[in-house]
Structures are given as structure tokens and as C-alpha cells.
């Protein structure tokens with residue numbers, strides 16, 4: 301448990317895979333502790349969280365509120381276990397609360413899933429099983445956020461900013477007096493957050509992501525507290541780097557399409573992929589990473605299609621993208 305500022309602490313909760321851990325933040329207030337994100341659902345992660353808390357003389361039952369930046373399993377995973385022990389209120393954005401609360405039309409998701417399975421040729425990805433779209437144990441959602449709310453905790457006035465893109469109901473928390481941004485997975489110091497077209501994303505998640513970044517670029521920020529890696533300053537510079545990255549990626553995809561029409565899978569296998577700091581080819585990715593790479597490629601293709609720079613052609617059972625004539 302590391303002190304970031306007076307009354308604000310960062311805890312590392314271990315996570316399987318390359319990201320290594322989720323940063324959980326604790327904020328002290330007169331009503332107890334507010335937790336931002338929770339970590340991956342596993343016995344190891346829960347006991348790591350308990351022992352991090354114990355360093356500060358805190359127990360799970362001292363947590364009175366939990367704000368989830370987005371519903372990915374490495375963020376919402378332990379919320380149910382913590383809520384069961386502490387009775388904490390859980391806050392989540394409405395775009396994700398509707399899935400968590402089961403107020404979605406399953407057939408709608410299945411229909412979208414089967415469409416993307418075809419468009420992305422997922423059936424050709426070894427090891428693909430639709431059952432991988434599953435949720436961890438889910439907490440009761442007590443407060444459904446819209447964006448724009450102000451949550452006062454201790455001496456912090458946390459403004460909820462809806463930042464869709466990485467996930468449809470992603471939120472950041474902004475404290476204007478101190479210039480703090482709890483950035484979730486929206487902005488990380490070195491890793492480029494995954495922005496994918498998938499059954500639960502909007503139709504143009506990359507546009508959502510870029511628009512959300514533009515919104516934050518206007519704010520005065522001193523320190524970002526992200527959900528992975530480490531806290532960082534010069535947040536505006538990092539946002540500009542992310543803009544540049546996506547522009548370069550779009551140019552790379554346009555270069556591929558100038559050579560002729562391609563399926564999303566063909567595009568993905570002709571661009572470079574950075575994995576764990578190394579550039580590797582699409583063919584060398586694991587099945588799970590291939591699906592993420594395809595989703596990311598589709599996010600670019602659909603962004604470009606909405607800008608009318610490319611078009612999608614459907615033939616019998618195939619989907620191709622080509623440069624707009």
C-alpha cells in the first residue's frame with residue numbers, strides 16, 4: 301500500500317497475464333474508505349488485497365463505497381466479494397450497469413456476436429469459443445452513473461467523466477482542485493489501451509475513444525492515477541502521444557488497403573503488433589490475442605469507413621474492406 305497524496309493510497313492486486321497487476325486506489329473520508337476498482341477475481345488476488353490493506357490497518361469491512369471505472373474482469377472482479385463482506389455501495393456507469401444488472405437482450409448480444417464471428421472469420425482462429433465472453437461474479441449495483449456527477453469524499457470533489465472507447469461505459473474521475481485524474485484503462489503511461497470492436501462495444505469505439513481523449517485534453521491535470529503500470533505527470537503529452545499512435549496506425553492500414561481489398565483478417569496479418577514490448581506478426585499471437593487484434597483492426601476499419609475513406613463489401617460469406625473509389 302503506497303501513499304500517493306494525503307488520504308490517497310495505491311494498492312497492487314496481481315493479475316494473470318502481461319499487465320501483471322491492477323492498481324486499486326483507496327481514498328479516506330469521514331464515511332470510511334472509497335475504493336476505485338477492485339482487481340481480478342481469484343483467491344490469490346483477494347488475499348493480496350487483504351494483505352495490502354492490512355499494511356494500513358484496514359480491513360475489507362472498512363470499505364464503504366466502490367467506484368468501478370469499467371466492467372472488465374480486472375476491475376470489477378473482486379467487487380462482489382468485497383461487497384459481501386463490507387456492504388459497500390457499488391457505483392458503475394449505466395452503459396455497463398445494464399449488462400451487469402441483466403437488463404440486456406441476450407438475443408441482441410448473440411446476434412451481434414454471430415455477425416462478428418462471420419465478419420472477423422473468428423471460426424478460423426484456433427481455440428475460439430464464444431463462451432470466452434463471460435463475466436466474473438457480479439456485485440449489486442447501488443448507484444448507476446451517467447457522467448457529470450460530483451462525488452465528494454474526504455476533501456476530494458470527484459467529477460465523473462464518461463469516457464467510452466476502451467469499454468462502452470468507461471469513466472474517469474477528475475479532481476479539479478488538485479488536478480488529479482483517476483484514468484482507469486483510458487490512459488496508461490506506456491501501454492496503448494485496447495480499443496476493439498466487439499459485441500458489447502458501440503459501433504465506432506475508436507471514434508468514442510478519440511472523442512473521450514479530446515474531452516480530457518481540455519482539463520488541467522497534474523497527476524494521472526491509472527489502473528495499470530504507474531502514476532504519471534505530463535498527462536497532456538501522453539494524450540498527444542495516443543493521438544499520434546492512432547493516426548499512424550490508420551495510415552498503416554490505409555497503406556495495406558491501397559494495395560487492394562482485404563478481409564479484416566488479411567489486414568490484421570499485414571500490420572505489425574506490439575506485444576509485451578516486442579513487435580511480432582499476427583500469426584505468432586495466441587488465439588485470445590488474435591481475437592483482440594482482430595477487434596482492434598475492426599475498430600480502425602469501422603472508424604475509416606465512418607470517415608468514408610474505406611468501404612465494406614459483402615459477398616456471399618465474406619466481408620472485404622477497400623479504399624473508397
Ligand SMILES: [Zn+2]
Pocket residue numbers: 370372466467485
Ligand atoms: Zn479494461
Ligand SMILES: [Zn+2]
Pocket residue numbers: 372374375485527528
Ligand atoms: Zn484493466
